[in-house]
Amino acid sequence: MALQTTDRNRVRTLTLDRPEALNAFDEALYDATAEALLAAAEDPTVAVVVITGAGRAFSAGTDLLEMHRMATEPDFQRGEHGFIGLVDALADFPKPLLCAVNGIGLGIGTTILGFADLAFMSATARLKCPFTSLGVAPEAASSYLLPRLVGRQDAAWLLLSAEWVSAQEALAMGLVWRVCEPDDLLPETLRHAEVLAARPISSLVAVKRTMTEPLREGVRAARERENAAFAELMGGPANLEALAAFAEGRAPDFTSLPPGW
Template sequence: MSVVTISDHAKVRTVTLNRPEALNAFNEALCDGLTRAMLDAAADPDVSVLLITGAGRAFSAGVDLNEFTVRATDPDSFTPGEYGFSGLIDALIDFPKPLICAVNGVGLGIGTTILGFADLAFMSSTARLKCPFTSLGVPPEASSSFLLPTLIGRQNAAWVLMSSEWIGADEAKSMGLVFAVCEPDDLLAQATGHAELLASRSLTSLMAVKHTMVEPVRQQMRDAKAREGELFTRLMGAGDNADALSRYGREKAEKSS
């Protein structure tokens, strides 16, 4: 089974994260699958807009903690992907066409921070978002330390990134984290309708608009990614992160026993 599914209609490419059994958590395979899909969409002249959503009841449960634990505690046995998480963030930073996210369910970690790259984000009224960084003892990710204050303001971003608390759809809308809140059955139709309207416009003009909006801050995104990466290397597998991963391992063992 492919970790992403792809469909095209009216110059809109819809990429669906397809690990529903893992709540679409990002392992190396899913990072690679979405990165390849984004690179292909960027290069395809018949694609004007990219729409990302999730299969099943989750948008994405964030980074796959099973793989993360192996990477943190036994790095010699960790097998990196072709692009990995870092390559996925590079693809998001550099994506030259309109990007739309349709948050169909729970969004944890990258399932929330990816919205910083979205030109439009739609969210199901029953979905929830969370950045669990402080509960895992790690820094922010995906240039979110720059993108979220820019998008939703310093104090809202501080709460989202520091609290490890859930954010409901209405709260996300009031912050400006999402463009619209939809009933669950209407979410994909609403997001697709907006995507198809954009795709009916001149692609060269769409790309020019995005370039003029994003190019002035692309280097700041890259700088934020580098700062986050340095801290991630320092904190991963140590101190509070080690304690959090140990708790995760115990809870997983208890559930399986």
């Protein structure tokens, strides 16, 4: 299984477990994670969910080899939930959600933090939103949630530059709440999760609902804008050059694209 689940003291930990692929999300992992969140939301014995990664990565984002297949194979079979289903599950998750960023996080491995109630990060981890380097648009309502979380200019740098952000930079901009030494990351995250999990679930749900309900319309509208832009750009000249470069193990060259791309 590419997703491992453990329970302790009303805290359910979901561990992304494709270390050979840096925990990149293929359709199967999108489905498994969405299903796990839906199950945890309904489980009366679960108060808090923690998401982390196995190995040296939190998540390398969407599996680019599979993305290339999706862009070039008309008969590619998508999963039951896929990326959109996972984002729906994150947006609708009614209980506290904590992220323990143990290693590199790209794409959804960074934008998932917009849905986290508390985010912890290893001092050696790094984050990146690689959208412009892939010739695509933002996703997961990040164009709405990240400016609210870190401010417009830090969000603009994250989303426009496709550059790495260190743990200390992420902490300074408010993208994460705590930075820990690598060996302390999961214990510290679970310690805080168990503090929350000792509270009444009904009260936790009520507090989260009152905090997130005012954002729902903005999240929905942002996702519609992002999905439209992503669909327009995916499979276009810039995206195909980026995916081909990844598959061939080289840097993309955007200088020879048609004007406007």
